[in-house]
Amino acid sequence: MVSLPSPIVVDPMRPRPFRVARVMRETADVVTLELEAQTGPPLRFQPGQFTMLYVFGVGEVPISISGDPQKPERLVHTIRKVGAVTEALCNLRKGAVVGVRGPFGSHWPLEQARGHDVVMVAGGIGLPPLRPAIYHLLHHRQDYGRVYLLYGARTPRDLLFPEELKRWQYTLSHAPGATPVRVTVDRAEGDWDGAVGLVTSLIAPLTIDPSRTTALMVGPEVMMRFTIAELRKRGIPEENLYLSMERNMKCAVGFCGHCQLGPHFVCRDGPVLAFPQVRDWMTRKEV
């Protein structure tokens, strides 16, 4: 599915120690950690890949890399507090040490998308796994057609990376006056001056060349199902629709079967999968 070689993982089961170099509180329950390798080379990765982050004495969880692939010396993750391990990660202070395995998994098909319009759709904590792809598009802007980032969050207070969103409005643009970044919230609050409604409502007005468009999406699976339906209505071929399936996983190397989705192990074959690979499995229960 993807043509770029994945970086070699020496011992995929053994965590490497990384030190927390910077902690950024993004929202009430989301934190970005910048990590530096304590020994050995920085960890090179492809946009869309994830690592297993190990908080000693608490546990290990898969987290997508949210940083710039051209700046691997800082390994960046954006984490939402939902349970024991993510809470421990969000409470880490500068100087703390965590274990890192990876990078693992498939990546966004940015090579195949060259020359195409690119539509990225993120819901909630789905923006961080797309951010490395955004950086890639910015570094190689001339290789792509129109680029759109559609982002849905719960409330304006839950929006991640607000300053970058403003910058991307200009830097991702393909023409003066274009609005490549389109944001909507489920519930307006305060002085919110943007759209209110589902992220899927942002798809119909886009100016795209459907047969030459690649769509990348991350978010709750229900959101992605409806996003796919809207993108199909616009005439984008199924094989150009890619999702990051963030089903929970344990081993990250295709041993344990915890993240199985039909014939696929999300950790080994995913998290980035083309829609035809998962179409028959997305709506089934417990597969």
Next chain:
Amino acid sequence: MSKAGLEHYLNEHPFFRGLRPKDLAWLAELAEPLECEVGDYLYREGEESRDFYLIQEGLVRLEIHAPGQGDLVIQTVGPGDVLGWSVMIPETRKTFSARIFQATRLLAFDAASVRARAEQDHHFGYELCKRFSRVIGERLQATRLRLLDLYGQPS
């Protein structure tokens, strides 16, 4: 835009696409282009439904007033959206206000004329009902999905 241009524009729009040429011509004749400024109301809560609208450019907020809380925003509608499905039901009153939030260009269609034509020509009426049903279905689906609070904390 000329009448012929407007007919073509309507036929390109998913809501009107596929209507008979004579219906498109009639709708193009009926359409009233409007330009609204920020803060203008297209309609207010409690008013009778007079028109339905095709938004061409801009952003419109659907709001409801809650005493003590001010105007709560239910949803926004923007370019390409059709607003005002309740016109198909005679004597309905608006349950929300529609306030212009970004300078908006739109086409307004007089509800009484549309209903009268639908009564006389059931083919036209049925085609319109199908199209408004789709709009209602999409709104209902969006509302249900928002009720799920998909981005909320997992329980």
